[in-house]
Every structure is written in structure tokens, then in C-alpha cells.
Amino acid sequence: MKAIRVHEFGAPEVLRLEEVADPQALGGQVLVRVRAAGVNPVDTYIRSGAHAVRPTLPYTPGLDAAGVVESVGEGVARVGVGERVYVAGSLTGTYAELAVCEEWQAHPLPENISFAQGAGVSTPYATAYRALFQRARGLPGETVLVHGASGGVGTAAVQLARAAGFVVIGTGGTDEGRKLVVEQGAHHVLDHHAPGYLEEVIALTGGRGADVILEMLANVNLDKDLNILAKGGRVVVVGSRGPVEINPRALMTRDAAVFGLSLFNASAAEWASINAVINTGLENGTLRPFVGREMPLADAPRAHESVLKPGAYGKIILVP
Numbered sequence: 001m002k003a004i005r006v007h008e009f010g011a012p013e014v015l016r017l018e019e020v021a022d023p024q025a026l027g028g029q030v031l032v033r034v035r036a037a038g039v040n041p042v043d044t045y046i047r048s049g050a051h052a053v054r055p056t057l058p059y060t061p062g063l064d065a066a067g068v069v070e071s072v073g074e075g076v077a078r079v080g081v082g083e084r085v086y087v088a089g090s091l092t093g094t095y096a097e098l099a100v101c102e103e104w105q106a107h108p109l110p111e112n113i114s115f116a117q118g119a120g121v122s123t124p125y126a127t128a129y130r131a132l133f134q135r136a137r138g139l140p141g142e143t144v145l146v147h148g149a150s151g152g153v154g155t156a157a158v159q160l161a162r163a164a165g166f167v168v169i170g171t172g173g174t175d176e177g178r179k180l181v182v183e184q185g186a187h188h189v190l191d192h193h194a195p196g197y198l199e200e201v202i203a204l205t206g207g208r209g210a211d212v213i214l215e216m217l218a219n220v221n222l223d224k225d226l227n228i229l230a231k232g233g234r235v236v237v238v239g240s241r242g243p244v245e246i247n248p249r250a251l252m253t254r255d256a257a258v259f260g261l262s263l264f265n266a267s268a269a270e271w272a273s274i275n276a277v278i279n280t281g282l283e284n285g286t287l288r289p290f291v292g293r294e295m296p297l298a299d300a301p302r303a304h305e306s307v308l309k310p311g312a313y314g315k316i317i318l319v320p
């Protein structure tokens with residue numbers, strides 16, 4: 001099969017399309033013919049060697065994919081050969097024509113969701129759900145600011161929050177991105193490059209501030225976020241690309257809190273909740289992954305450059 005292989009950590013050019021042996025599903029495992037693979041910022045951090053997760057070289061990148069079950073190992077009962085599935089992580093990497101995952105990582109993909117959309121499900125929706133409910137313990141009726149709502153996690157968060165009864169404010173950096181945020185269900189949208197835009201959160205909440213902030217770029221925004229929180233407000237640091245100085249007094253005066261989040265820390269029980277919510281949402285149509293761009297698998301280096309550039313627009317997907 002064809003697969004993207006990384007022989008050394010480094011720049012996007014280390015992603016090379018190669019011919020490798022087909023992987024096999026052992027007991028309790030599922031072999032999936034990949035029809036689309038999701039590109040996430042974390043794939044680029046791992047590829048560069050800067051992430052805590054450092055796979056043994058050479059490796060095939062990719063956590064998310066959708067496709068059709070090719071074969072199953074002994075004891076697998078939840079999915080069968082020929083079924084459409086999306087995968088939440090794999091043992092062999094998803095930037096490939098075939099990928100092996102554990103049985104619990106393969107989930108039915110409803111007919112109304114395309115393979116490209118399915119490849120945009122796992123990391124974005126799992127992160128958004130974990131941020132909103134497992135870390136911030138958000139409640140229906142609260143106001144959530146999705147700070148960076150035009151990308152993969154942001155669009156997922158807007159859909160999840162809207163479906164659960166939150167008042168949703170999202171931000172985007174381009175006109176196209178902000179239009180997308182509204183289409184995903186945000187009640188209000190702001191431009192995170194406009195001077196003073198965060199003061200509008202205070203106005204939009206009648207002076208209270210946001211109950212929950214999902215923060216995609218904490219090194220730029222965290223200190224400012226603390227000043228627009230409601231009493232008892234919670235910020236969840238989903239993304240950060242450097243250090244930041246904050247004034248802790250803003251937390252004291254509000255009984256507020258800042259939470260970290262790593263999807264890699266989710267327990268089996270937490271994944272069970274995450275997948276139950278995602279699978280229900282895909283089925284009933286409240287969750288609709290938005291694919292902004294599809295690229296051939298060989299273009300993985302270009303996809304890694306694009307996913308880190310400003311002007312996010314839903315998901316970038318690789319097609320084998």
C-alpha cells in the first residue's frame with residue numbers, strides 16, 4: 001500500500017509517499033481501507049519532533065480517518081467487514097491507504113456523513129466536547145466564547161455548544177471564516193484581529209462576561225480572556241504556541257479558573273462518553289463536520305504548511 005512515511009523529525013518535506021507492506025489486523029483489531037484522513041495541528045508538532053509524543057522512526061502520521069472495514073481480527077464484534085467507519089486514533093497511522101486500529105477506536109459512520117467529513121470527526125469533536133463538558137463542566141444556558149471558531153476544533157465546539165443550549169460567541173480571523181462560524185450556529189461572531197473586539201463580549205452578555213472560554217491560542221489571548229470572564233468563569237486552554245504573562249488578580253476577583261486540556265489524557269471512560277455524544281450527534285444531524293479543503297495524500301507536506309497558516313476554514317483532509 002501507499003503511505004506517508006517519516007524517517008526523521010523535521011520540516012514538512014520529511015513527509016514522503018512510499019510503498020510499504022500492507023498492515024494486518026490481529027486479535028481485537030480492525031483493518032480499515034482509508035478513504036480520507038484528517039490533518040490536525042498536532043500532526044505537525046509530532047512530525048517536527050517538538051511534541052511530547054515521539055513515535056519510533058520511521059512512522060506513518062495521522063490520528064483521524066474514515067473508510068471501510070477491510071478485515072477484523074479475532075474477537076471483534078462491534079464492527080464488521082464492509083462497514084463504513086470513522087477512526088479515533090490508530091496503531092499504524094492514518095496517512096495511508098490502510099490503517100489498523102483497536103476495536104474501540106472504530107465507530108460506525110452514518111450514511112449522511114461523507115468519508116471526508118468522517119475524517120474530520122475524532123480529534124476536533126473529542127477535543128471540543130472534552131473542553132466544554134469534561135474540563136469546563138459547561139451548563140446549558142451559559143455563554144461560551146469559542147476563541148478561534150473557524151478551524152477544526154472551533155467549528156465542532158460551536159455545533160456542540162449550540163446543540164446543548166449554550167449562547168455561543170465565536171471568533172474568526174477572516175470574513176470567510178466568520179461567515180462559516182455563523183453557519184455552524186454561533187449567535188454572535190467577532191473578528192479576533194479587530195482592536196477592542198473582546199469588549200464586545202461584555203456588551204453581548206449584558207455586562208456579565210463569558211461563563212466559559214475555549215481558547216485556541218492562549219499565548220496571545222489568555223491574559224485578556226481573564227478580564228471578560230463572568231463570576232465563576234472558566235477558561236480552557238485548548239491551544240497555545242508559547243508562554244504568556246497573566247494577572248492572577250483577574251481570577252481572584254471572579255472566583256474564576258483556568259484549565260489545561262490534553263486529549264491524550266482522556267481515560268477510557270471519558271472516551272466512551274465522548275464517542276457516545278459524537279455518534280448520536282452525527283446520527284441526528286446536529287454534528288456536521290465541515291471540510292474546507294481536500295488534498296491528495298502525496299500533498300501531505302503542503303497540508304502541514306496550510307494547517308498552521310492563518311485563515312482557517314474548517315478541516316483539511318487528505319485523500320489516498
Ligand code: NAP
Pocket residue numbers: 040041042123124127147148149150151152153154171172173174177192216217220221237238239240261262263264307308309310311312313314
Ligand atoms: P485550526 O483548524 O488550524 O484552527 C485554528 C483556529 O485558531 C482558527 O479558528 C484560527 O482563526 C484561530 N486563531 C488564529 N489566531 C487567533 C487569535 N489571535 N485568537 C484566537 N483565535 C485565533 O486548528 P484546530 O484543529 O482547530 O486546533 C486549534 C488549536 O488547538 C491548535 O493549536 C491545536 O494544536 C490545539 N489542539 C489541542 C488539543 C489538545 O489536546 N490540547 C487537541 C486538538 C487541538 P483564523 O485562522 O481565522 O485566524
